[in-house]
Amino acid sequence: MSATQSIHGMWSSRLAFILAATGSAVGLGNIWKFPYMAGDNGGGAFVLVYLLCVLLIGIPIMMAEILIGRRGRQSPINTMRSLAADERRHGLWVLLGWGGMVAGFLILSYYSVIAGWTLAYVFRALGGGFMGLDGESAGALFNALISDPERLLAWHTIFMVMTTIVVSRGVKSGLEQAVKVMMPALFLLLLALVGYALTTGEFQRGLEFLLVPDFSALTRGSVIQAMGQAFFTLSLGMGAIMMYGSYLPRSASILNSSLLIAGLDTLVSLLAGLAIFPIVFANGMEPGAGPGLVFMTLPIAFGQMPGGLLFGTLFFILLVFAAWTSAISLVEPAAAWLVENRGMNRVRAAAVVGTLAWLLGIVTIMSFSDWAFSFDFHGETKSNGLFDIFDILTANIMLPLGGLAMAVFASWFIGRSSTVDELQLGEGLLYRAWRFAARYLAPLGVLLIFMSGLGVI
Numbered sequence: 444m445s446a447t448q449s450i451h452g453m454w455s456s457r458l459a460f461i462l463a464a465t466g467s468a469v470g471l472g473n474i475w476k477f478p479y480m481a482g483d484n485g486g487g488a489f490v491l492v493y494l495l496c497v498l499l500i501g502i503p504i505m506m507a508e509i510l511i512g513r514r515g516r517q518s519p520i521n522t523m524r525s526l527a528a529d530e531r532r533h534g535l536w537v538l539l540g541w542g543g544m545v546a547g548f549l550i551l552s553y554y555s556v557i558a559g560w561t562l563a564y565v566f567r568a569l570g571g572g573f574m575g576l577d578g579e580s581a582g583a584l585f586n587a588l589i590s591d592p593e594r595l596l597a598w599h600t601i602f603m604v605m606t607t608i609v610v611s612r613g614v615k616s617g618l619e620q621a622v623k624v625m626m627p628a629l630f631l632l633l634l635a636l637v638g639y640a641l642t643t644g645e646f647q648r649g650l651e652f653l654l655v656p657d658f659s660a661l662t663r664g665s666v667i668q669a670m671g672q673a674f675f676t677l678s679l680g681m682g683a684i685m686m687y688g689s690y691l692p693r694s695a696s697i698l699n700s701s702l703l704i705a706g707l708d709t710l711v712s713l714l715a716g717l718a719i720f721p722i723v724f725a726n727g728m729e730p731g732a733g734p735g736l737v738f739m740t741l742p743i744a745f746g747q748m749p750g751g752l753l754f755g756t757l758f759f760i761l762l763v764f765a766a767w768t769s770a771i772s773l774v775e776p777a778a779a780w781l782v783e784n785r786g787m788n789r790v791r792a793a794a795v796v797g798t799l800a801w802l803l804g805i806v807t808i809m810s811f812s813d814w815a816f817s818f819d820f821h822g823e824t825k826s827n828g829l830f831d832i833f834d835i836l837t838a839n840i841m842l843p844l845g846g847l848a849m850a851v852f853a854s855w856f857i858g859r860s861s862t863v864d865e866l867q868l869g870e871g872l873l874y875r876a877w878r879f880a881a882r883y884l885a886p887l888g889v890l891l892i893f894m895s896g897l898g899v900i
């Protein structure tokens with residue numbers, strides 16, 4: 444019998460878990476990363492592969508990750524250690540927890556820098572800086588920001604402090620309320636932006652770019668990046684969802700929660716794409732503009748629409764919140780581990796994690812100016828040095844590997860009756876579909892995409 448409580452506390456309800464996990468999933472990955480990845484990789488075919496990865500690989504792995512977390516009821520490292528012991532498996536499974544911790548640090552370090560750009564844009568919007576922007580001046584505005592390391596450091600610092608404060612007070616207080624209000628508001632603003640995109644005259648082109656697959660644009664690189672994007676955007680493979688699962692009451696349905704979280708997350712990404720690409724085409728910009736894409740396109744729309752000052756400010760505030768609720772989930776596993784194993788209190792644990800990731804963030808800051816270098820990734824030029832390397836290493840390699848290991852552990856190494864007991868789907872078709880997906884479909888999918896990325900197949 445597994446523990447019914449985590450020492451760090453529990454969600455007050457299934458809804459609280461869904462809100463927190465959706466808060467983790469929906470973030471910069473949807474609004475900043477998805478559009479620029481899709482743009483870099485030629486649009487529709489990338490999106491199709493990404494959607495297939497969410498459905499066939501992401502959802503079964505999300506269920507496996509929540510299941511493991513709820514059974515272990517501790518930070519990912521200790522959860523893996525104790526579940527491996529309970530199931531009489533090899534102690535090396537604990538490496539899955541450690542790998543997740545390393546991935547979490549790397550992601551957090553650059554995530555906070557990008558969230559800093561978002562903070563900077565709140566004030567840009569508020570100060571009327573978006574008025575009358577066109578494609579060129581919006582690009583210049585963005586480049587002025589990212590080539591100024593001091594400014595980036597200031598915003599990165601502020602964001603990391605914000606994140607650390609929430610984690611130090613306990614993830615549960617406040618998160619629920621914040622997500623409940625912010626998510627619907629973000630959703631509505633995205634709808635308004637899609638509405639604006641309809642007026643640009645290039646909506647159809649944007650829609651086609653995003654949804655009509657052109658398979659000639661699909662390279663080995665774009666397939667692996669589409670899979671990486673599915674993991675990144677769903678917060679999978681690192682232990683964030685495992686951690687949140689450890690606070691989940693036994694009565695909640697893992698299947699329904701996973702479907703809802705993945706569905707909402709995908710919807711937000713697609714809406715962001717629909718808002719951005721018509722603006723790209725209407726202003727003669729490049730879909731493959733890279734990490735600055737959102738910051739160079741949406742301000743044009745806000746600068747032109749009625750009420751743009753208000754909507755622009757509000758949008759970037761909401762994006763900061765979305766990034767905040769995601770960053771929190773990147774800190775929580777490592778902080779919980781420090782509480783469990785080093786006897787630290789939460790405040791100290793959060794400060795230690797935040798400080799280390801903050802330091803590492805300097806690498807990303809410098810990647811956009813003095814330390815920038817270019818390299819070729821599957822025929823695509825990546826021009827932001829170590830930032831791109833951190834991103835490729837985490838999203839395209841560490842998260843899929845972590846997720847693969849979680850699926851394998853949950854479906855091959857935890858006893859069948861235990862997984863039946865956790866999933867509460869009975870032993871019928873739904874349960875067997877999950878087990879098949881977790882045992883074969885998801886692991887083989889990840890392996891095949893890896894092999895194609897390496898050029899083996």
Ligand code: TRP
Pocket residue numbers: 467468469470471472473550674675676677678679680681682683769770772773842
């Ligand atoms: N999913 C978040 C986003 O899309 C980022 C994120 C939060 C994440 N926690 C994670 C990514 C854990 C990978 C692993 O913005």
